[in-house]
Structure formats: structure tokens, C-alpha cells
Amino acid sequence: MELRGVYPALITPFNENDEIDVKGFKSNIDYVIDNGVSGLVPCGTTGESATLSYSEHKRVIELAVEASGGRVPVMAGTGSNSTREAIELTGYAEDIGVDIAMVITPYYNTPTQAGLIEHYRELANTVNIPIVIYNVPSRTGTNIKPETVATLSKEKNIIGIKEASGDINQVSEVIEKTTKNFKVLSGDDSMTLPIMSLGGKGVVSVAANLTPKRVSMMVKAMENNNIPKAQKLHYELSPLFRTLFIETNPIPVKTGAKLMGLASGELRSPMVNMENGSREKLKKVLKNLDLI
Template identity: 50%
Template structure:
């Protein structure tokens, strides 16, 4: 259902508020350049520091601007199951095509708790759901056997796999087969994950280079591996630069240097260190982005 290069879009701020005009312009930039889908209010969208009102507005605005041209997969995860259900219900009401749900963070549920959490959301909201596993941020790893159990829920259609383990991704593909779509949650691992049977990526890099990320994913889906590999190596310096510090600090700085947004962040995130800003600037110049 959801394949190709899907952008985890930033939430631009100006003077402490969501910059709706800039967000609309970013969405248009994505669609014109071939992005296969938009994810608002993910980690890259600083969902953790959006108020509930802002979160709902960003999802609704994204749906309004996209106008069904590509799927909108709203970030609706929480470490409270009731809150995740409420956010997912709003996404459905707003017209989103799906929801992305991060594993509950900080409270460290067991695998049984993770299973019950996702099952509860799936039963409460009739909307296609994408699981999101990123243990480096959440402190809990959604194991392949639990993913396999969750495929019994007909509206759990995908997983954004960000464990950083190619073996874990391989196990998910092997255990689940066509019952779930595996998407990379780590830009540098997109190509190897797609070689194992993944169908795309939910990507940070596409904020800057939607055309190249889309081309790489499309080439891999079409088994044009030489082309996909060439694009992977072309993009590799940018993959590294965008994670010099915690995402989305570098990508917002890059978009600011490109003149697309004010690179404003919300505490506890703060601007790039000067040395890292210099390194990022060099990569952007080498790529011809600035």
C-alpha cells in the first residue's frame, strides 16, 4: 500500500509558531519532485514538542495541501495507548491515508505489552497503520516475532524498521512475507533493506533531495540495482551529514541554508555546533544544493 520514497517532513517554525506557509511550500516541493508520500508529525517533524492543537493542525493542513495526490501517513504514536488512539482517530477524521505509530517510549513495555498496544489501536481505528521501530530513541525493540503476530490485524499494513539491524529486517521479511510492507527507517540502509525485500523508505534526506531519493527507491523496486547503487553512493555523504547531530537538527539547518525555511528548533533541540555546520555546508555545496 505504501511504497517508494516517503518523506518524514519537517515542521517549520517561525517566532515560536508553526509556519504554515513554509510547510505548504515544502509539501509542494516534495510532490513536484516525485515523493511517494508525506509523513507529518513524525520524529523529523518534532512531534514531541508540538501541542495537541498544533499536532492536529499540521496533520489537517498536510491533508488539505496534498489533495490526495500522494498518501499522507500521519505520525500518531504515543507512549500512552489512549493518546495514540485519540491521535489516530483525529488523523482518520482529517482524511489521512494512514498512520505511523512509534513504539511506546520511556515506559519500556514487554513484547506482550507492545502487541496489546498496537492491537488496541488497530481495533479502535479503521485506518491503515504502519508500525515504527526505532529502539535507539525509544528504549524498546519491537521484535520480528511480535511483528509477525501483529499481521493478524488486517489494518496493520507496514513497518518502518529503524533498529539499524539488517538481520532483524531480514527476519521480519522472512517471517511475515507479503503480510506486511517493510520500509527502511534508516536512510543509509535503504538499499540493503530493499535488496532483502523492503518496499521503500520513510526518509529524512528527501526533505532536501526528493528527486534522488525517489529515483533510488524506484530503481530498487524495478530491480535496476546498478542505478540504485549509483544513487546510494551519490547520496551517502548527505546521509552522514544529516545525522552529525540529533535529527532533525541538521536537516532543518540544511533547509535554512537552502532558503526554504527558518531553521528554528524547539528546546531541548538546539542549533548545530559551528564545526558541524561547516561540515554540513561543505556537503551541501558539493551536492550543488547551495
């Protein structure tokens, strides 16, 4: 399977009883697929995976597979800071038809680079599903280094990395040192254009929850080497990219979804509602993009 294009990191909408809004989740999936995305990412950071119960995590993955109906691939978040838990979740995802597993570096226990290699190798040797490493050191406290990624890129079913280190030099080194078929996706909307200019293949996008068509157009323009068009879209979308991180993700994107009439619901504690000043800034950006 070729890993490329736009994969929205889906929000998880909740209903008034703080349960998964099944109808709303499926409606949001139809919205992003109808507007040109390449795949779906349920149960990432944006999907509030940290506050989903184990059964809810599995249910959200199931719903994404059902709602996709084979129209686009599903790349489900199945990582954990426990290797055994990651194996269980990834095996479950494989069994229900997920196409790719996105596996975050273990968080809190801050393994060494040798420990990261062991973690991913054990996972890769236990399941057959393709695996994408997810590197986001600002969340996990652990940065997987380019040399480590290069070693893991030789494993038959580790096919790529979602790079959210924010370090363009690191991304460049990862692309330089990994095997030919290993793919790099940006893990940060604002870094998509520069990462693709280095040879990256797309983005796991927060903004694509709200404006999937324009994010997809930007990535497609880069794929087609239409740099002026890609740059134009990048600068049009940059205020949104920035505003979606003026408070902790997914607070702004869920607020934006609610303002647009998409399924959202409340945030799971300890996440709280967006501050009024921030909300007004987001509202202005959405208006300028004709999203509300």
C-alpha cells in the same frame, strides 16, 4: 493501499513567533511532491513531534492533508506512550482524511512484547485506518522483535513497519516471518538500498526533505532492479545520509533546509543550533550535491 516508495519525514517549520509556519510548510510539501515523492509523513521524529503541543500536532496533520490535496497519501505520526492517547490521535487523523497512521512503539515506559501486542491490537480494533508500526529503539528504549511484528502482521489493518533498528538481520527476519502483504520501509536513509535488496518497499526519508528527486530516483531504480543505478545514487547520497546524523535529528536537516532557502525556522528547545564545525561539514556536502 500499497505502501511503497519515498515518504519524506517532514520537518515542521516555525516562524519568528515560534508558531507553525503554515505557508512555509505547504511550500515544502509542494517541493517534495513536485520532485517525485510517494507520500508524506508529518509529525514524525524529524517533525519535532516531541515538542509540538497536542493542538499543534493535530494542526500539522491537518495542514499536510490540505497541502497534499490528494496528490500523494499522508502517513501521519499518531503514536504515544499512552495507548489511550494513541487511539485519540489516530482516530482524529482518520476523521480528517489521513491515509495511514504511523504509530511509534511506546517510549519511556518500555512495555514488554506482550504489552506491545496489546497496544497495537487495541489500536487496530478501535480505528479502521491502516497502521504502520514505527520501530526506533535508539529513541524509545524499546525494540519490537520480529516475532512480535509477525503476530501483529496478521491484524487486518496493520499493513507495515518503518524499521529503524539499524539491525539488518532483524529486518531480514521481519520480512521472512510476516505475512505476504505486510510491507517494510527503511527508517534510515543509509539502509534503504540493503533493506530493499531484502524485499523492503522504500523509505521514510530525512534526506528527501532536501533532495527528494534523487532519493526517489534511487528507490525507483531498486524497484526496477536497476542495481548499478541504485548503487551509484546511494554512494552519491551517502555523505548526505551520514551528515544528517552527525548531530541529533532534526538539527542537521533543518539547518540544511535553511541553507537551501526552504522553510525551516528555529529548532524547538531543548534542540539547539548546529555547532559551527558540523554546519561547515553539512554545507560542504550540500555544495557537492549542488543543493546550495
